[in-house]
Amino acid sequence: xxxxxxxxxxxxxxxxxxxxxxxxxxxxxxxxxxxxxxxxxxxxxxxxxxxxxxxxxxxxxxxxxxxxxxxxxxxxxxxxxxxxxxxxxxxxxxxxxxxxxxxxxxxxxxxxxxxxxxxxxxxxxxxxxxxxxxxxxxxxxxxxxxxxxxxxxxxxxxxxxxxxxxxxxxxxxxxxxxxxxxxxxxxxxxxxxxxxxxxxxxxxxxxxxxxxxxxxxxxxxxxxxxxxxxxxx
Amino acid sequence: xxxxxxxxxxxxxxxxxxxxxxxxxxxxxxxxxxxxxxxxxxxxxxxxxxxxxxxxxxxxxxxxxxxxxxxxxxxxxxxxxxxxxxxxxxxxxxxxxxxxxxxxxxxxxxxxxxxxxxxxxxxxxxxxxxxxxxxxxxxxxxxxxxxxxxxxxxxxxxxxxxxxxxxxxxxxxxxxxxxxxxxxxxxxxxxxxxxxxxxxxxxxxxxxxxxxxxxxxxxxxxxxxxxxxxxxxxxxxxxxxxxxxxxxxxxxxxxxxxxxxxxxxxxx
Numbered sequence: 001x002x003x004x005x006x007x008x009x010x011x012x013x014x015x016x017x018x019x020x021x022x023x024x025x026x027x028x029x030x031x032x033x034x035x036x037x038x039x040x041x042x043x044x045x046x047x048x049x050x051x052x053x054x055x056x057x058x059x060x061x062x063x064x065x066x067x068x069x070x071x072x073x074x075x076x077x078x079x080x081x082x083x084x085x086x087x088x089x090x091x092x093x094x095x096x097x098x099x100x101x102x103x104x105x106x107x108x109x110x111x112x113x114x115x116x117x118x119x120x121x122x123x124x125x126x127x128x129x130x131x132x133x134x135x136x137x138x139x140x141x142x143x144x145x146x147x148x149x150x151x152x153x154x155x156x157x158x159x160x161x162x163x164x165x166x167x168x169x170x171x172x173x174x175x176x177x178x179x180x181x182x183x184x185x186x187x188x189x190x191x192x193x194x195x196x197x198x199x200x201x202x203x204x205x206x207x208x209x210x211x212x213x214x215x216x217x218x219x220x221x222x223x224x225x226x227x228x229x230x231x232x233x
Numbered sequence: 234x235x236x237x238x239x240x241x242x243x244x245x246x247x248x249x250x251x252x253x254x255x256x257x258x259x260x261x262x263x264x265x266x267x268x269x270x271x272x273x274x275x276x277x278x279x280x281x282x283x284x285x286x287x288x289x290x291x292x293x294x295x296x297x298x299x300x301x302x303x304x305x306x307x308x309x310x311x312x313x314x315x316x317x318x319x320x321x322x323x324x325x326x327x328x329x330x331x332x333x334x335x336x337x338x339x340x341x342x343x344x345x346x347x348x349x350x351x352x353x354x355x356x357x358x359x360x361x362x363x364x365x366x367x368x369x370x371x372x373x374x375x376x377x378x379x380x381x382x383x384x385x386x387x388x389x390x391x392x393x394x395x396x397x398x399x400x401x402x403x404x405x406x407x408x409x410x411x412x413x414x415x416x417x418x419x420x421x422x423x424x425x426x427x428x429x430x431x432x433x434x435x436x437x438x439x440x441x442x443x444x445x446x447x448x449x450x451x452x453x454x455x456x457x458x459x460x461x462x463x464x465x466x467x468x469x470x471x472x473x474x475x476x477x478x479x480x481x482x483x484x485x486x487x488x489x490x491x492x493x494x495x496x497x498x499x500x501x
Contacts, residue, residue: 017489018496059478061485084464084478085246085273105438105460106431 001035002071004173004204005057010066012052026052030066030228032206036172039195039205041219044226050208053225054175057206058097059087070095070173092120096171100178102158104151110136111146114164121169128168135164138190156182167194174198176207180214192217248307249274249415249447250295251315255304257287257294263471264290268304270466270476274414275445279462279479281452281494287471288451289419295449296336296417297326308333308415331361335408339420341400344407345392351378351403352388358411377406381436398429402436409440416441418450422457434460455498459483467491 010030016022026049034040042050055061057068059079068079072094077086091097096117105113111132118128136146139160145153150161163179176195180188188211195218198205209215215222250272257264265287272278280288293299295306297318307315308329318326330336338344345354352374356364364370371388378385381402392400401421408416421437422430438461441448450461458465458479465479467490475488486492 015487017492055484060480062477062481062487085276087478088463103459105435107435 001037003033004036004071005032005034005206006067006069006076007032007057008067008069010053010056010063010068012049012056012061012063025230027225027228028230030225032223034173034204034206036202036204037199038220039199039207039218041215041222042206042208043222043224048229049225051177054097054177054206054208058091058095058175060097092117094171095173095175096166096169097175098163098166098177098179100159100181102150102162102165104149104158106151107149109147110141110150110153110161113150113161114168117165118168123169131168132164135167136161138194139164140187140190156184156187159183160187163191163194167198170198170201170203172203174203174205174207176205176209178208178210180209180211188214246273247309248272248315249276249309250449251305251307252295253305253307255291255294255306256302257290257299258302263287265294265468265471268473270473272415272447272449275447276464277441277448277450277462279450279452279458279465280468281455281458281465282468283453283494286468288468290471291468292417292419292449292451296334297330298336331358332411333414335411335413335416337401337404337408337416337418337421339423341392341397341404344404345400347393348391350389350391351383351395354392354403354407355410358407362411373410377410378403380440381406382432398425398433401425401433405433405437405440409444409446412444412446414447416446416448418448420452420454421450422452422454430457437461455483455495467494 008031011028012026014024014026016024030053042053044050052061056063059082063080066080069076070079070090072090077090079087079090082090111129114132114136115128118131119125141157141160145157150158153161159182166174180191183191192214195205209219248271252268252270255268256266268291280291282288294301300319305317306319308318310316321329336344346357352371355374355377356370359370359373374388375385378388383399383402392403395403422433425433434457450458452458462479464477465482466473466476467482467488468474469490475482475486475491482491483495486495
């Protein structure tokens with residue numbers, strides 16, 4: 001199977017200069033490989049560094065040392081070494097990220113929020129919007145909300161808009177940070193289905209799933225981040 | 234973090250603007266020192282820092298409104314390639330500023346002609362590059378007023394009768410009408426009501442992306458750069474202390490000053 005993500009020797013500390021230079025070690029010498037069609041669940045107690053690792057895989061956090069190689073258009077790009085414009089390209093084409101919370105942009109309607117990533121890679125507007133409508137329908141966002149900016153939506157509605165946005169493109173790599181956290185059972189099942197369909201298409205997925213049922217439904221294996229804590233070494 | 238990057242598809246990685254060790258001293262006082270960076274076509278760069286950090290000085294030198302003490306600003310003059318803007322002849326530089334560049338001032342009064350009609354303000358840059366047909370200028374004027382969401386029936390009114398938010402949108406129309414490749418903006422949302430700010434930001438975001446314009450935006454508002462900028466430079470006491478992808482710098486700041494800046498923002 002083709003490897004899509006290859007992490008090696010990854011170390012991340014936070015240095016809090018505003019608090020007297022306190023150093024918070026998160027993980028050290030961490031390695032992880034994810035193949036296409038595989039779903040890896042980052043596991044461990046709260047504060048063990050799951051989100052830090054996930055954000056590092058999106059180049060949102062900058063690790064102190066090590067390498068994060070992701071498959072991008074038939075080549076490896078090391079996100080720890082990449083220029084900002086390369087990271088933007090990788091995010092646009094190869095790596096999707098569904099955060100826990102939607103960052104609401106004033107005045108942009110929900111349908112546009114969802115369709116935007118597809119349009120950015122050149123999908124015709126009508127096709128992108130058709131895909132956005134299909135996803136919003138599947139995720140039970142009532143049609144009357146599509147033309148409204150999501151600022152006034154409930155937490156669960158915002159999260160579903162965020163999920164739709166993450167799935168509107170067929171990213172070869174998807175990073176999911178608790179995608180079902182504030183969803184009811186019916187919507188949770190929709191998200192599980194979306195993840196399983198993505199896996200079947202060969203998408204490599206790394207996620208944080210606190211819900212045991214969701215985890216069992218989608219994850220091929222658990223990855224214990226705590227195994228790479230410095231104290232354990 | 235889910236804010237989408239506004240960068241254009243990278244067909245070519247030919248720099249639009251190359252800044253090399255740019256320094257501006259005011260006597261013994263440092264305006265900005267040893268600043269180097271590159272802007273690519275379609276890229277939006279944010280410059281943040283507190284008052285007195287040198288960000289406006291830097292913008293003024295970059296946009297050739299002030300000569301540097303040392304260092305170079307090179308701009309891609311399509312046919313001629315990268316050229317130091319301070320070695321251009323005066324007519325060359327003026328032409329550049331009227332066509333290829335735009336400057337949006339914090340105070341619209343600095344960027345508009347207050348006693349000329351709104352339509353005249355939009356048409357001026359077009360006339361500077363040779364447009365003379367009245368009907369054509371009028372049509373562009375109406376078109377751009379609509380683009381920046383101004384009531385087109387006010388095309389013959391003078392900007393001094395406009396509100397601050399309307400003036401700022403007119404200033405943007407006036408600058409973008411020649412489809413510049415690079416726009417400099419100094420606190421474009423400063424002094425506006427929050428609701429007016431949101432509208433302006435959304436408008437800017439849409440226009441910059443639609444037209445593929447590169448922009449350098451100076452602001453002290455981190456929310457503004459989060460929404461608009463692909464990359465961010467943090468300035469303090471005339472120096473760039475941290476730079477990188479906007480979400481990286483804001484979500485995982487490394488420099489003590491950036492950490493202080495980010496942690497000082499009130500959560501809404």
